[in-house]
Amino acid sequence: MKRLTMAVFVPKQYLILVGVLLLHLVIAVIAVDYWTIYRQEREILATGANVILDPGHGGVDPGALSGEVKEKDIVLDVVLRMNKYLEEHGYSVVLTRDEDVDLGGELSKGRHRRDLEARVSVINNGQVAVSIHCNIIKDPDQKGAVVFYQKGSEAGKELAASLLTELNKVQLLNDNRPLPRENLFLLRTSKIPTVIVELGFLSNQEDRTKLQEPAFRQQLAEALSRGIINYLEQEIEN
Numbered sequence: 001m002k003r004l005t006m007a008v009f010v011p012k013q014y015l016i017l018v019g020v021l022l023l024h025l026v027i028a029v030i031a032v033d034y035w036t037i038y039r040q041e042r043e044i045l046a047t048g049a050n051v052i053l054d055p056g057h058g059g060v061d062p063g064a065l066s067g068e069v070k071e072k073d074i075v076l077d078v079v080l081r082m083n084k085y086l087e088e089h090g091y092s093v094v095l096t097r098d099e100d101v102d103l104g105g106e107l108s109k110g111r112h113r114r115d116l117e118a119r120v121s122v123i124n125n126g127q128v129a130v131s132i133h134c135n136i137i138k139d140p141d142q143k144g145a146v147v148f149y150q151k152g153s154e155a156g157k158e159l160a161a162s163l164l165t166e167l168n169k170v171q172l173l174n175d176n177r178p179l180p181r182e183n184l185f186l187l188r189t190s191k192i193p194t195v196i197v198e199l200g201f202l203s204n205q206e207d208r209t210k211l212q213e214p215a216f217r218q219q220l221a222e223a224l225s226r227g228i229i230n231y232l233e234q235e236i237e238n
């Protein structure tokens with residue numbers, strides 16, 4: 001029996017056409033690949049961001065006091081609300097405390113310093129850190145929020161400015177510029193962009209009343225969270 005051999009005749013033009021089509025296909029596959037990698041990187045940057053939130057004081061240390069109103073309670077409530085908002089928006093958050101405790105250990109000399117050192121050791125594991133406080137001062141007319149950053153830290157200044165932009169939408173600003181500080185332990189020893197936010201003055205009647213309202217604390221929490229998110233998104237673009 002004779003074996004049938006089939007000779008396929010393909011005109012040269014068809015070969016060129018197939019070649020061109022294949023080249024297009026390869027380019028398309030590479031483009032999709034790059035796009036996917038780019039999207040994944042963006043996602044990792046957005047969701048992998050370690051935001052450290054530090055509610056000031058706690059436990060034996062009430063912070064600023066005005067009658068029954070304690071700084072440590074107000075700042076913890078705002079931070080818990082920020083934590084929820086940021087996590088809902090895909091950001092990983094670490095808190096230096098999530099209950100009414102201080103981080104200084106036993107009540108002895110140097111407790112305050114140990115408390116701050118413990119906070120900084122948590123902060124240094126993150127990408128950005130925001131420490132939340134309330135102000136108190138003799139002059140009862142001083143009111144509004146202020147944001148401090150470490151003098152000389154461009155990143156700290158940018159983070160502070162980003163927070164002020166959003167804070168300005170919900171709370172009066174005592175000073176609308178980021179305020180540089182040289183000698184605040186937390187800012188000075190932190191290795192990542194860190195700011196201290198004073199939400200308002202407990203020594204001012206208007207601020208004190210507002211800070212006691214859960215709805216206002218929610219507004220503050222959302223504004224501060226948006227400020228953090230805007231800063232982080234800016235970082236990805238640069």
Ligand SMILES: [Zn+2]
Nearest residue numbers: 056063133134
């Ligand atoms: Zn404080």
